[in-house]
Amino acid sequence: MPPGTALDIRDLTVRYGDTTAVDGLDLQLRTGETVALLGPNGAGKSTVVNAVLGLVPSTGTVRVLGRTPAAAVRAGCVGAMLQHGGLPGESRVREVVELVRRSCPRSWPLDDLVVTAGIDGLLGRPVDALSGGQRQRVLLALALAGEPPLLLLDEPTSAMDVEGRRAFWTTMRRLADRGTTVVFATHHLEEADAVADRVVVVAGGQVVADGTAAQVKAGIAGRTVTFTADEDWRFAGLPGVTAADRQGERISLTTDNVEATLLALLAGGRRLPDLQVRGASLEEAVLSLTSRSRTPIGADR
Amino acid sequence: MSTLFAFQLRRVGRNRQFLFFTVLLPALFTIFFTQVFGAQAGAAAQYQAYATASMVSMMAYGALGAALGATIRISFDRASGWLRQLRVTPVATSSVVAVDVLVGMLLTLPSLVVVALVGRLVNGVELPLSTWAGLVAVLWLGSGAFVALGLLVGHSLEDKAAGGAIGILGVVLAALGGLWVPVQLFPESLRALAHTLPSYWYAELGREVVAGDGPALLTVLAVAGFAAAFAVLTAVVLRRRPLHAVAG
Numbered sequence: 001m002p003p004g005t006a007l008d009i010r011d012l013t014v015r016y017g018d019t020t021a022v023d024g025l026d027l028q029l030r031t032g033e034t035v036a037l038l039g040p041n042g043a044g045k046s047t048v049v050n051a052v053l054g055l056v057p058s059t060g061t062v063r064v065l066g067r068t069p070a071a072a073v074r075a076g077c078v079g080a081m082l083q084h085g086g087l088p089g090e091s092r093v094r095e096v097v098e099l100v101r102r103s104c105p106r107s108w109p110l111d112d113l114v115v116t117a118g119i120d121g122l123l124g125r126p127v128d129a130l131s132g133g134q135r136q137r138v139l140l141a142l143a144l145a146g147e148p149p150l151l152l153l154d155e156p157t158s159a160m161d162v163e164g165r166r167a168f169w170t171t172m173r174r175l176a177d178r179g180t181t182v183v184f185a186t187h188h189l190e191e192a193d194a195v196a197d198r199v200v201v202v203a204g205g206q207v208v209a210d211g212t213a214a215q216v217k218a219g220i221a222g223r224t225v226t227f228t229a230d231e232d233w234r235f236a237g238l239p240g241v242t243a244a245d246r247q248g249e250r251i252s253l254t255t256d257n258v259e260a261t262l263l264a265l266l267a268g269g270r271r272l273p274d275l276q277v278r279g280a281s282l283e284e285a286v287l288s289l290t291s292r293s294r295t296p297i298g299a300d301r
Numbered sequence: 302m303s304t305l306f307a308f309q310l311r312r313v314g315r316n317r318q319f320l321f322f323t324v325l326l327p328a329l330f331t332i333f334f335t336q337v338f339g340a341q342a343g344a345a346a347q348y349q350a351y352a353t354a355s356m357v358s359m360m361a362y363g364a365l366g367a368a369l370g371a372t373i374r375i376s377f378d379r380a381s382g383w384l385r386q387l388r389v390t391p392v393a394t395s396s397v398v399a400v401d402v403l404v405g406m407l408l409t410l411p412s413l414v415v416v417a418l419v420g421r422l423v424n425g426v427e428l429p430l431s432t433w434a435g436l437v438a439v440l441w442l443g444s445g446a447f448v449a450l451g452l453l454v455g456h457s458l459e460d461k462a463a464g465g466a467i468g469i470l471g472v473v474l475a476a477l478g479g480l481w482v483p484v485q486l487f488p489e490s491l492r493a494l495a496h497t498l499p500s501y502w503y504a505e506l507g508r509e510v511v512a513g514d515g516p517a518l519l520t521v522l523a524v525a526g527f528a529a530a531f532a533v534l535t536a537v538v539l540r541r542r543p544l545h546a547v548a549g
Contacts, residue, residue: 053389073389080389086382090312090374102304103392142386143498 002017006150006181008054014047014205021047021059029183029198031149034176036192036199037185038216044205045185046083049154053080064150076104076146081139083154083185087127094123097141098203108191116174117141118167130160140168144175153177153184158190169195192193203236226252227272238264243294302396309404312374319370320484324411327363328419328546331356349427352432357436357507362480363412364444365500369467371405372451376463379456394454398452398539405448406441413444418449428511436510443503443524450499456538474500499527 007029014022022044029035037045051058054069064072071236072078087096097119101107114120117140122130130138136159143151153172157165172195176182192199192213199216201209209216228249235244240257255261258277265272313319334355342348358401378384387397415436420426428436451467458466475481477502484492495501502523509516 055385055388074391074393076391078389081388082382084382084384085386085389087311087386088378088383089381090315091308095308099304099308100390100392103390105391139386142390146391258343 003050004031005029005063006033006065008059008063008184009048009052010062012048012058012062013049014044014051014056014058021205022051024060025206027200027207027210029181031181032176032179034172034182034195034197035184036196036213037183037202038187038189038192039185039202043187043202045187046154046204047203049152049183049185050078052152053078053082055253072150076106077148078150078152079143079146079148080152081143081154081156083138083158085139087130087135087138087257088191089128091127091268092123093119093127093130093138095112096127096138097123100142100145101158101165103183105145108144108147112299113141113144116171118171133161133164136160136168141153148180150181151181151183152286155187157186165191194297207208223258223277224252224254225258225265225275225277227265227275229272305392305396305400306403309400313371313404313408314395319367320411321410322368323363323367323408327359327412328415330362331359331416331419332423334359334516335420339424343470348492351427352420352424353428354508355513356416356424356426357511358480358483360413360416360420360436360440361500361504361507362475363416364409364440365447365474365480366471366505367409367412368444368447369451369454369471372401372448372455373464373467375401375443375452375455376458376460380460394539397534398478401452401455402448405451406445409444409448410441413440426438432511432513435515436507438515439506439510440503443506446499446503446531447530449528449535453531453535453538456535456542465535470500474498478504480504499524502527 005028007027009025009027012022012025012027013020022249022267025044025048027048031300035050039045047056050056052064052069054062054073062069065077067075067077069078082220097110097113101110101113108116113285116122118137119134119141122138123287125134127138127215136156140156143153157168160168162163167193172184196213199209199211199213200207201216230249235241235251235253238253238255239260240255241253241261242256243254245252253261262277335352339348339351339355342351362449375384384397388394414437417433421428421433450470454463454466454470477495478484478498479487479495480500484495484501489497505520506516506524509520
């Protein structure tokens, strides 16, 4: 593992019964990077996060700053906000935060931690009396308590309002400036775009695109052409078409070159009833990425 | 680990209902049973025997309830995601389980001591000092079997089911194990059933101590065997049952 590698994942596979949630995934992150794991629900993002934390049985290798997941967690190398993490009832915020701080080999000074996580004024509160956004901030404080060099966040802003999100990402940028490696799973393209300096698109348990936000957006800025056709054409081979789908008579083509695709479709004076052209959603874009080769975007295109 | 221990103890201390049901209730039962039924005793020796027996039963009942009750929290902590959260902190899972055992065992002490005090001070039970000490010590150690059972239930069942299961389990173990009505009064078949329950053997530990002989090897092995079985099953559940919803 080259120096400066915060996270090294090789051939990671996670199966739940017959379902393969992560399928031979490779990913290396450099120290100090802010990385978005982007993908639709069920893509395997959470499972990757859980495997890095040693929460799910997996095959392949995961090294966090050179350590196994369990050793990294014990050493306080990794802090995490889980999607299904929670706080203990019948306790106060201060007690929970202090419990985790004291269990860490290093610990973030309480006064500073409270300001960074935005939980000032909450320390005396019973955990059961917190709002959704407040709980998330307490969970952030727990993740940061050990001043971890690697921070894993699984859909961290899902319970936050707009104001809360803005404050949250401001904090994340400040942490990144301090050299913390921040990895967050999200299905919001905008969030990945605004915060991450590297976007890794995950679909079907694999990395289907990897690059800067601009590179990934360029790669997935496809458009969808839909129309009705009763003939059985061979659509997949048309210029620009990256994915084709038929539902009854409704044909739906994903293309990275609308003009070329339309010209080819209309060649020979064919009629295209109910023609529509629109921007591809992230879901469709990721689907189109999955059906393509696994060459990382920005590598050689 | 001491931080976690203090933390968990503080949480349980906030639960007043728990203290009521595990300390006050068996203490009141001890007085009630002894005053109502002990009054019918003819000779003083007969009263002593009755008062001692019902005190031992209620000590066992209180400790059993406390041990099981202390561990309901585990199913809540599992459901809330707190156990999962703890797993991503440097707190070791083994420490979490060890603290749960320690807290459970510590919480059986108040019921044991309070019921013993009520037996001595209110009902006038007379035993040598060494027997009092031995009785509390033996029942305290034996309560580990029910802490293990509580851990098993807490880790196996959903939070909504665990509370009810533990309540029913407590009642069944107390009633069929002869803690409320002595097994001598049971019909033959029920008595045979009682002999398969940990609660019977647990109270038997106490009865053997107050009889002055010290616990019999068979009784110790029976309670230890139940404790070991529950502990092993808990370990299996901890290993097998994921701490999270299985999802993408």
